Amino acid sequence: MIYVDNAATTKMDDVVFAGMLPYIKDYYGNASSQHSFGQLTRKVIAQARHEFALALNANDNEIFFTSCGSESDNWAIKGVAQALRHKGNHIITTSIEHPAILNACKTIEKIGLKVTYLPVDKYGMVSPYDVQASLRPNTILISIMYANNEVGTLQPIKEIGLIAKKNKISFHTDAVQAVGHVNIDVIDLNVDLLSASAHKFNGPKGVGILYIKDGTPIVPLVDGGHQEKGQRAGTENVAGIVGAGIAIKNNLTDIERNTSKLKMLSSRTVTKLCSRLPNIKINGHETKRLPGIINISIPKIEGESMMHILDMKGICISTGSACTSGEMSTSHVLQAMSLNQEDAKSAIRISFGKYNEPEDVDKIVDAICFAYDKLTRNLNI
Numbered sequence: 001m002i003y004v005d006n007a008a009t010t011k012m013d014d015v016v017f018a019g020m021l022p023y024i025k026d027y028y029g030n031a032s033s034q035h036s037f038g039q040l041t042r043k044v045i046a047q048a049r050h051e052f053a054l055a056l057n058a059n060d061n062e063i064f065f066t067s068c069g070s071e072s073d074n075w076a077i078k079g080v081a082q083a084l085r086h087k088g089n090h091i092i093t094t095s096i097e098h099p100a101i102l103n104a105c106k107t108i109e110k111i112g113l114k115v116t117y118l119p120v121d122k123y124g125m126v127s128p129y130d131v132q133a134s135l136r137p138n139t140i141l142i143s144i145m146y147a148n149n150e151v152g153t154l155q156p157i158k159e160i161g162l163i164a165k166k167n168k169i170s171f172h173t174d175a176v177q178a179v180g181h182v183n184i185d186v187i188d189l190n191v192d193l194l195s196a197s198a199h200k201f202n203g204p205k206g207v208g209i210l211y212i213k214d215g216t217p218i219v220p221l222v223d224g225g226h227q228e229k230g231q232r233a234g235t236e237n238v239a240g241i242v243g244a245g246i247a248i249k250n251n252l253t254d255i256e257r258n259t260s261k262l263k264m265l266s267s268r269t270v271t272k273l274c275s276r277l278p279n280i281k282i283n284g285h286e287t288k289r290l291p292g293i294i295n296i297s298i299p300k301i302e303g304e305s306m307m308h309i310l311d312m313k314g315i316c317i318s319t320g321s322a323c324t325s326g327e328m329s330t331s332h333v334l335q336a337m338s339l340n341q342e343d344a345k346s347a348i349r350i351s352f353g354k355y356n357e358p359e360d361v362d363k364i365v366d367a368i369c370f371a372y373d374k375l376t377r378n379l380n381i
């Protein structure tokens with residue numbers, strides 16, 4: 001199998017798995033217990049929290065563990081909206097966010113909040129000028145993703161952070177695709193809240209992270225016990241949190257090597273594909289992008305059919321389309337980037353990870369050309 005769907009999820013590092021094992025089986029104490037067996041797990045959670053604080057240039061007490069990136073996103077939107085309801089009811093986001101943000105916004109719209117969904121340009125980038133222009137006296141939160149999960153475009157987070165700071169508005173960024181893959185400094189970016197998810201950077205599934213800058217008004221999403229300083233109840237997923245801590249440390253230690261490898265794999269793919277299928281279009285920004293994600297429109301074919309043929313050849317990619325009630329709908333991200341229907345329908349996403357090798361590229365390019373041939377000639381496979 002060639003796995004190039006790393007934006008969906010990543011392979012867990014061996015060192016992460018090994019580090020988690022004792023906390024799945026042997027050290028099963030509850031981190032809230034007073035006895036030393038429980039205190040042992042409390043310590044390893046604190047250690048993992050410290051790794052994330054180091055990774056983001058935050059303080060340990062500003063890192064909160066959740067169950068996934070979606071929970072972190074929901075908490076940021078709903079928690080800040082509720083905490084600041086007395087001050088205002090307007091939130092700014094973009095039309096290309098992950099459904100975790102878009103659907104959380106839909107939910108709060110139902111209880112009377114107003115949400116502005118900013119447009120993006122043809123590269124999938126939001127303009128800081130649009131953010132500035134959409135501010136209202138009652139704006140309480142700006143939430144803009146760090147990197148888009150379909151096309152990989154990086155947003156001007158630092159510029160937007162400055163606008164938010166100047167106007168004293170809380171600023172959240174969904175950095176689920178970016179954490180572990182690019183260096184992030186929450187102080188430099190003027191970010192008040194930041195979401196991450198361990199399974200996107202070679203950690204386990206089931207662990208999300210929300211950075212909350214000290215003093216940011218927010219109420220809990222999950223009420224219950226006193227875990228996570230009373231801000232996020234629920235007995236901690238100790239093994240998962242330990243794995244997440246190892247994964248972030250591991251990925252950031254190797255970040256330069258990983259980044260140059262991913263860039264090499266992506267550019268090799270684009271060069272080879274363009275030479276064999278000159279009509280393809282690369283969607284997203286040319287330089288301001290995550291190194292591993294490439295989104296390609298291949299004229300005359302449907303991305304869905306391409307994905308299935310590659311699947312039969314043991315290659316895992318994804319498309320931007322979603323199947324809702326039996327009907328194929330094109331990606332909201334590609335639509336927001338003003339792609340025509342045909343280009344949007346034919347789009348596929350290849351997302352490389354650190355475990356891919358140059359040989360994978362040759363096999364992927366050959367398989368895409370084979371599938372293209374079959375689909376355009378309408379032959380039986």
Ligand code: PLP
Pocket residue numbers: 007008068069070071073098100145147148149174175176177197198208
């Ligand atoms: N935000 C972005 C940008 C994502 O790409 C994803 C997952 O694909 C999420 C949020 C949700 O993360 P999780 O799968 O951990 O819930």
